[in-house]
Amino acid sequence: MAQATIGDSEFDRDTAVTPREDEDGVYDAHLSAGWTIIHAVNGGYLLALLGRTLGQALPHADPFSVTAHYLTPSAPGPAVVRTQRVRTGRTLSTGQASLFQYDENGAEIERIRVLASYGDLDALPDDVRTTAKPPAIPPIEHCLGPSDAPAPIPGSSAITERLMLKLDPTTLGWAVGAPSGKGEMRGWFGLADGRDPDPYSLLLAVDALPPTAFEMGLTGWTPTVELTAHIRCRPAPGPLRVSITTRNLAGGFLEEDAEVWDSADRLVAQSRQLARALRTP
Amino acid sequence: MAQATIGDSEFDRDTAVTPREDEDGVYDAHLSAGWTIIHAVNGGYLLALLGRTLGQALPHADPFSVTAHYLTPSAPGPAVVRTQRVRTGRTLSTGQASLFQYDENGAEIERIRVLASYGDLDALPDDVRTTAKPPAIPPIEHCLGPSDAPAPIPGSSAITERLMLKLDPTTLGWAVGAPSGKGEMRGWFGLADGRDPDPYSLLLAVDALPPTAFEMGLTGWTPTVELTAHIRCRPAPGPLRVSITTRNLAGGFLEEDAEVWDSADRLVAQSRQLARALRTP
Numbered sequence: 001m002a003q004a005t006i007g008d009s010e011f012d013r014d015t016a017v018t019p020r021e022d023e024d025g026v027y028d029a030h031l032s033a034g035w036t037i038i039h040a041v042n043g044g045y046l047l048a049l050l051g052r053t054l055g056q057a058l059p060h061a062d063p064f065s066v067t068a069h070y071l072t073p074s075a076p077g078p079a080v081v082r083t084q085r086v087r088t089g090r091t092l093s094t095g096q097a098s099l100f101q102y103d104e105n106g107a108e109i110e111r112i113r114v115l116a117s118y119g120d121l122d123a124l125p126d127d128v129r130t131t132a133k134p135p136a137i138p139p140i141e142h143c144l145g146p147s148d149a150p151a152p153i154p155g156s157s158a159i160t161e162r163l164m165l166k167l168d169p170t171t172l173g174w175a176v177g178a179p180s181g182k183g184e185m186r187g188w189f190g191l192a193d194g195r196d197p198d199p200y201s202l203l204l205a206v207d208a209l210p211p212t213a214f215e216m217g218l219t220g221w222t223p224t225v226e227l228t229a230h231i232r233c234r235p236a237p238g239p240l241r242v243s244i245t246t247r248n249l250a251g252g253f254l255e256e257d258a259e260v261w262d263s264a265d266r267l268v269a270q271s272r273q274l275a276r277a278l279r280t281p
Numbered sequence: 282m283a284q285a286t287i288g289d290s291e292f293d294r295d296t297a298v299t300p301r302e303d304e305d306g307v308y309d310a311h312l313s314a315g316w317t318i319i320h321a322v323n324g325g326y327l328l329a330l331l332g333r334t335l336g337q338a339l340p341h342a343d344p345f346s347v348t349a350h351y352l353t354p355s356a357p358g359p360a361v362v363r364t365q366r367v368r369t370g371r372t373l374s375t376g377q378a379s380l381f382q383y384d385e386n387g388a389e390i391e392r393i394r395v396l397a398s399y400g401d402l403d404a405l406p407d408d409v410r411t412t413a414k415p416p417a418i419p420p421i422e423h424c425l426g427p428s429d430a431p432a433p434i435p436g437s438s439a440i441t442e443r444l445m446l447k448l449d450p451t452t453l454g455w456a457v458g459a460p461s462g463k464g465e466m467r468g469w470f471g472l473a474d475g476r477d478p479d480p481y482s483l484l485l486a487v488d489a490l491p492p493t494a495f496e497m498g499l500t501g502w503t504p505t506v507e508l509t510a511h512i513r514c515r516p517a518p519g520p521l522r523v524s525i526t527t528r529n530l531a532g533g534f535l536e537e538d539a540e541v542w543d544s545a546d547r548l549v550a551q552s553r554q555l556a557r558a559l560r561t562p
Contacts, residue, residue: 064534065507065555067348069375069398071368086394087352092506094350094394113367113375115396117350117506117555124532129497131464132528183412216410225373225398226346228509230555232531247413248548250513251405253345255551267529270536272553274346274398274511 003194010034010162011191011201015049017081019056025083027053029099033076037157041074043224044207045159050081050097050114051203057083058093060118062199067115067228074101074111092119121199121234134261135243137168140188144169163208164190164239174214183212183246183254190239197235197262205242206258206271212246213254213277220278222254227273229258238263252277284475291315291443292472292482296330298362300337306364308334310380314357318438322355324505325488326440331362331378331395332484338364339374341399343480348396348509355382355392373400402480402515415542416524418449421469425450444489445471445520455495464493464527464535471520478516478543486523487539487552493527494535494558501559503535508554510539519544533558 004010014034017027035045047068055061079101086094094117100108137143143166167187173180189205190197197205206229211222241261246254254277260269285291295315298308316326328349336342360382367375375398381389418424424447448468454461470486471478478486487510492503522542527535535558541550 065350067396067507067509069346069367069396071375086350087391094352096394110368113377113396115348115350115394121532124534127533128531130529130531226348226509228348228507228553230536230553232529232534248411248513248551250409250411250548251402252408253405253513255511267531270529270553272509272511272551 004191006196006198009191009193009195011195011204015052015200017049017053025057027081027083029079029081031074031076031079033158034162035159036076037159041076042159042207043070043227044204046074046099046112047207047227047229048200048203050099050112051116052200053081054083054095054097054114054116054118055200057097058085058095058118059088060093060120062119062121063116063203063229063231064092064119065117065228065230066203067226069113069226070224071113072109072111074099078102079111080108092117121231130267132259132267134265135186135241135259137186137188137241140166140239142169143167143188144172162192164188164192165208167209171215179215179217181215181217183216183249185209185212185215185244187242188239189242196237197240199231199234202231202235202260202269203229205240205260206269207273209242209244211275212244212256216246216249218277222275222277225274225276227271229269229271231269233266233268235262235268236264236266249277285472287477287479290472290474290476292476292485296333296481298330298334306338308362308364310360310362312355312357312360314439315443316440317357318440322357323440323488324351324508325485327355327380327393328488328508328510329481329484331380331393332397333481334362335364335376335378335395335397335399336481338378339366339376339399340369341374341401343400343402344397344484344512345373345400346398346509346511347484348507350394350507351505352394353390353392355380359383360392361389373398402512411548413540413548415546416467416522416540418467418469418522421447421520423450424448424469425453443473445469445473446489448490452496460496460498462496462498464497464530466490466493466496466525468523469520470523477518478521480512480515483512483516483541483550484510486521486541487550488554490523490525493525493537497527497530499558503556503558506555506557508552510550510552512550514547514549516543516549517545517547530558
């Protein structure tokens with residue numbers, strides 16, 4: 001199979017939306033069953049779809065800061081995105097988007113609300129004074145994915161077929177019943193069809209690894225309450241390195257901080273989410 | 282002067298809003314000139330005012346995750362806050378708020394838009410499994426505030442009279458012309474009238490220290506594009522310790538990560554903002 005390209009890949013097709021001709025800023029969407037974990041639609045896929053929609057609705061195409069509040073669980077199938085231009089500026093524009101699905105009577109139910117500021121990543125100066133260092137992750141051939149024994153990722157999930165996800169074995173103890181107790185998850189990330197990363201796929205990357213809670217010995221679901229992603233640089237072609245850290249699990253909530261580094265060793269995205277640590281039933 | 286209390290302090294009076302009897306969810310406000318830095322109204326004060334307003338508008342009173350996009354500069358004077366209930370849940374409710382001021386023709390100009398989820402901090406279980414450690418800050422008597430030579434904080438700002446801000450001398454090099462080059466700012470934080478912290482004053486605390494950019498040798502303004510704060514615990518009485526870190530200054534933007542610790546050594550708030558690093562004129 002030829003390598004997929006940006007604009008012509010499964011990810012691009014599954015995040016495409018169609019503007020309604022009779023309603024300005026309203027887009028019809030279809031949530032693909034191909035990006036589900038167990039039965040839940042992956043939050044990063046939904047963020048990418050909404051981020052791409054806002055990129056069409058706003059005068060600036062690149063997400064700089066995107067915040068999503070997850071209101072009700074999304075399901076594969078038809079959806080509508082209603083966008084609003086909040087402010088249009090020279091270098092930054094701010095917009096809002098809501099994803100709705102339909103109940104049995106056809107009434108709209110809001111799934112996710114997003115508030116975001118967009119700009120032009122290619123217009124940024126080249127100055128870099130970061131003190132951040134790329135995460136220490138073994139070479140990709142020494143990392144493990146769903147297809148690799150002895151540490152298959154539990155749960156049959158359609159999304160695993162669409163991702164190139166190779167996790168650092170030192171953060172995979174949970175998969176063999178021996179969680180490290182540390183709130184860390186690291187690995188290599190790409191799209192299975194070889195499509196290179198772009199700012200929208202970075203929104204998928206920040207929420208695509210297994211939850212750090214697994215390495216902390218929790219087995220329950222950790223649904224996202226809110227996730228904010230900062231896209232800091234257009235990613236270079238090639239696989240990404242993603243590092244997720246949790247420092248504070250308290251009161252039944254935890255934060256997950258994600259860093260995404262590209263093949264040019266640039267910190268291309270930072271994100272933080274607040275998630276609930278639900279008791280195992 | 283007797284110590285001010287929660288509900289009866291300058292901070293409480295200056296963040297109070299009045300619901301309009303004829304418009305549900307709409308509140309009149311007055312932005313106090315007492316919380317300005319040079320001529321700009323402090324972003325943390327504005328976040329606290331909006332956070333408190335949403336606490337009145339939503340069925341839950343405590344901010345859990347609050348995101349603000351700063352659209353246009355606020356000025357002291359009259360303002361109006363328009364709120365919307367996005368979702369009401371059993372443990373969490375989500376709401377939106379916009380702060381408007383008026384142009385010379387009386388037309389509303391949006392200053393800030395907030396999207397937030399609220400809950401009940403007192404209803405959270407006591408489990409704490411944090412690996413985070415409190416920042417290493419010298420005893421308060423060894424830290425320096427605006428009134429302490431040899432490191433007064435430049436710029437005459439009304440807000441400095443309302444804060445108890447004592448900064449770690451190791452992050453004050455910028456004030457004596459010798460910035461460390463590190464993106465770090467640490468100190469003790471409280472309200473000058475002795476009012477104890479609560480979830481709303483934590484929203485002030487996360488954006489009240491001098492910008493980390495000063496210690497990185499930048500002298501220009503670093504306006505906030507977006508700030509997200511997670512309130513993780515109701516703070517115990519007494520002074521707070523605030524630590525702010527910047528790891529990635531690139532492309533004319535930087536993130537500022539803040540941690541707030543209370544007198545009981547609990548991590549009570551985490552925040553991250555994306556700010557622009559403007560060239561000095």
